[in-house]
Amino acid sequence: MASHGVPEPGSEASTLRHLSPDELEYLAGDEMVEVVPSESHKRLHFRGTYGPFVAGSRTAVPLWLAIMLKRRNKASIACPPWMTAESLERVLAAERREETFAELPFHYLEISSLLLSVAADDMGQQVDRMRVLLEDIENVRQGKMYKGMGDAAQRADGAIKVNRIGAMELLPVRTFFSAALSSMYDISGAKGRAEVARLQRVSAPDAMGGAAPKAGGGGGQYQGDLAAAPPPQQQSRLRRFR
Known part of the structure; x- marks a missing residue:
């Protein structure tokens, strides 16, 4: 499972950050x-070819076409x-049991x-149970997201696992999510630079044979080289905090 921090510019996650709920619902209309x-x-030819219908x-048709056919009886x-209620019960149990997110459609x-609004009478006899389960699943998953953000603040890499998070689930936290991560990375970067500077100050006397460099001596040249090219161990630490 991959870990992601702030979405890369131009990525799907980055694009979704700027969409409204209505726009996400529109995109979900292309799901089959x-x-x-x-x-x-016979076959329908409209934004694609679908059918024939028997x-x-x-x-199988896109959701937008299914809704249109339903409304026209x-x-x-x-x-x-x-x-189904049975499937949602299994998902809810997995969400409560596991730290990772259960697999659901991206636009679930x-x-x-949409289906419960337009075609509730087609969803079976446990529609009310389905509504409750979907709400419970959303609440549990949202709690995991906030917990993940809190845990990330305690780690140096600041990575948050966002695999299997739905498009609509990102909307309530997208502004806080982005701002919090940016601030966290700024703080981590400042701490990293301060730590590198501290290590440079500590290691400089050792490199000079145990004596701190004196003004006008060869230590000035060494300090310049040190600032330009930190030792390999410090370079590794610096990369980790970027």
Whole structure:
């Protein structure tokens, strides 16, 4: 599992930091779900090719098309396997048991919100249970994110594991997340530079045979070389704090 700090400019995570909930919901519309058409129809050619549609048989379409067909009473929407009450109960148990995040679709909050809003009658008899489980899962995962940020503040590398975090989950903490990490790295960098300077002061007398360099002596040249090229051990420490 990879560790990430501040997202790289131009990366997907960096781009998502600037999106609103409505924009994330729009992006989630491209996720594939299955519909059960109420009547047969030939292939549809609109922002892609979908179908053919056979009455009573499941067909995979983007979420935006599934919602359109549902609203026009042309199809029902099949509950995604990960969204059943049984699956969500397993996810919630794993979230509470493990420090890492359970695997869910990147837009799971947006997808579940749209489906429960538009097609709750298609989601089975445990819709209310599904709503509770989704809310519990979101709360547990959010707690893990905040805990991860607190733990990162105690480590020199300041790395936070963000694998499997959903797009919508990042929104409530994105501003604080970015500002806190930037401040933490600034502080860590300052501490690192201070530590390198301290080591240079301590090691300089040893390099001169146990005596501190005197004004006008050869120590001035050594100190210049030391500042320009720290010993390998100190270089390694310096890189770690960058």
